[in-house]
Amino acid sequence: ILTRLAETPARVTDLARPTGLRLPTVMRHLSVLEEAGLITTSKDGRIRTCAIVLEALDPVRTWLDEQRAIWEARLDRLDAFVMNVMKESKE
Numbered sequence: 001i002l003t004r005l006a007e008t009p010a011r012v013t014d015l016a017r018p019t020g021l022r023l024p025t026v027m028r029h030l031s032v033l034e035e036a037g038l039i040t041t042s043k044d045g046r047i048r049t050c051a052i053v054l055e056a057l058d059p060v061r062t063w064l065d066e067q068r069a070i071w072e073a074r075l076d077r078l079d080a081f082v083m084n085v086m087k088e089s090k091e
Contacts, residue, residue: 001029005039005052012041012048 001015016026030050033039037056042049 001026001033001050002038002052005050006054009049009051012050015050 001019004010004015004018012026012030013023015030016023019026021029030039030041034041034050037053039050039052042051
């Protein structure tokens with residue numbers, strides 16, 4: 001749902017259609033996302049439209065960037081270790 005909403009706001013029925021889930025189930029998911037501040041909803045007559053709140057994902061993005069840096073450093077050390085072992089085994 002978040003991936004879809006990252007493209008453009010969408011009606012609830014349009015969000016539900018590709019999931020294969022019943023509308024009440026999707027509405028519960030949307031309610032959780034809205035309570036978490038990840039999406040907003042607006043209603044025009046009988047049509048409810050959802051939009052993502054990209055700023056709400058900033059803490060997740062920060063955490064992922066930190067994790068990426070940690071793992072890149074670990075993999076660089078592993079690469080150096082493997083290269084050293086291979087070099088020593090050739091000698």
